[in-house]
Amino acid sequence: MVTITKIRGAVSNRLIIGIGVASVLVLLAASLACFLWFRIFRAPAPERIEQVWAESFEGLPLTKSGLHTRSYVGVSDKTASAGRKSMLIFRYLFAKQLNAEQPFIIEYDVQFGKRYPFHAGQFRAQVAITPSNNSSLDLPLLSFRFPDEVMIFGTLAGNMKLKENRWYGVKLTYRESGGRCKVSVVIDDKVRIEGEKAIETWHGGWNDPCIRFRDWGMCYIDNIRLSRIVK
Numbered sequence: 001m002v003t004i005t006k007i008r009g010a011v012s013n014r015l016i017i018g019i020g021v022a023s024v025l026v027l028l029a030a031s032l033a034c035f036l037w038f039r040i041f042r043a044p045a046p047e048r049i050e051q052v053w054a055e056s057f058e059g060l061p062l063t064k065s066g067l068h069t070r071s072y073v074g075v076s077d078k079t080a081s082a083g084r085k086s087m088l089i090f091r092y093l094f095a096k097q098l099n100a101e102q103p104f105i106i107e108y109d110v111q112f113g114k115r116y117p118f119h120a121g122q123f124r125a126q127v128a129i130t131p132s133n134n135s136s137l138d139l140p141l142l143s144f145r146f147p148d149e150v151m152i153f154g155t156l157a158g159n160m161k162l163k164e165n166r167w168y169g170v171k172l173t174y175r176e177s178g179g180r181c182k183v184s185v186v187i188d189d190k191v192r193i194e195g196e197k198a199i200e201t202w203h204g205g206w207n208d209p210c211i212r213f214r215d216w217g218m219c220y221i222d223n224i225r226l227s228r229i230v231k
Contacts (some may be wrong), residue, residue, distance in 0.1 A: 046231075053226045057085045069094040079220055081109035081167040087221035089125075089190040093214030094120045098129065103175040106211065111167045112146055113218030125215040127172065139181055140170055146217065152183050152195030160191050165223075173229075 055067070057075050076088035087094065098104075110125055126139035134166075143151045150158045162168070171186045182196040213221055 014064045020178045036108045043101075048228055048230050049105065049227045051225060053096070053224075054102075055224045056083055057087050057222065066096050067094050068096070076220065079165075081111070081169075081222040083222075085214075086220040088218070088220055089215050090211060093212050094222060094225050095212040098209040098211050098226070100226060100228045104172065105225075105227045105229065106174070107170065107223070107225040107227070108213075109167050109169050109221075109222040110144070110163050111220040112144070112162060113220065124212070125217075125219045128212045128214070129174075129209050129214060137214045140168070140214075141174065142185055148186075150185070150193050152185065152193065153181075153197040155195065156194035157185075158191070160187060160193075164193045167202075175229075 014026050017103070053066070053131045057080075071096050073087065075085050077085050078088075080086045089112045090113075106127065108127075110205055112125065118134065123144075126140040126143040140154065141152065144162060145151055147162050148159050149156055169188050173184045176199060180196045180197055181199055187193070209225070213224075
């Protein structure tokens with residue numbers, strides 16, 4: 001036999017109050033759980049790429065683009081990866097004030113020529129970061145030693161068969177973390193090569209940095225783009 005007892009008066013009121021308090025506690029617990037989950041497990045803000053500077057060598061004189069050059073460096077209309085002109089470098093360099101905090105991305109196109117001051121093994125197309133008052137490229141971020149070596153911080157980091165008179169697209173990403181400079185290079189969206197070095201043995205600090213391109217033979221550079229990575 002089932003007995004049904006009706007609850008009235010004070011008992012009913014206490015039951016309603018208890019249910020209300022329990023509901024509030026459940027909502028508070030759920031809110032706290034959501035807050036803690038987002039604080040602990042939420043994904044970091046996505047990175048954004050902001051272009052700082054670009055040069056295609058098609059228009060203004062180089063002095064107006066902020067580039068500083070030395071002899072045997074100049075705009076050429078013999079070849080270009082896009083447009084009609086590119087920068088010809090033969091043994092000397094051109095440079096520009098970086099104007100961007102790390103981490104950053106340098107993108108450019110490069111073509112290797114046929115003239116070498118010594119022999120093919122000595123030919124390197126280099127990209128480096130140095131203080132503005134120092135033209136030394138002893139430890140370039142990236143250098144191609146023709147015909148098949150890719151070097152990062154002056155150390156062999158990978159091999160890739162390089163061809164003359166062919167344009168290669170290069171994307172170099174530079175970050176500093178844990179006292180280390182870290183470089184990741186992607187060539188033609190296919191080949192990825194990475195390397196790192198202690199900051200103190202690279203540049204010592206981020207003071208008045210300058211980006212420098214140079215080679216020990218002949219090459220063409222085109223479509224340089226410098227971008228910051230920001231959150």
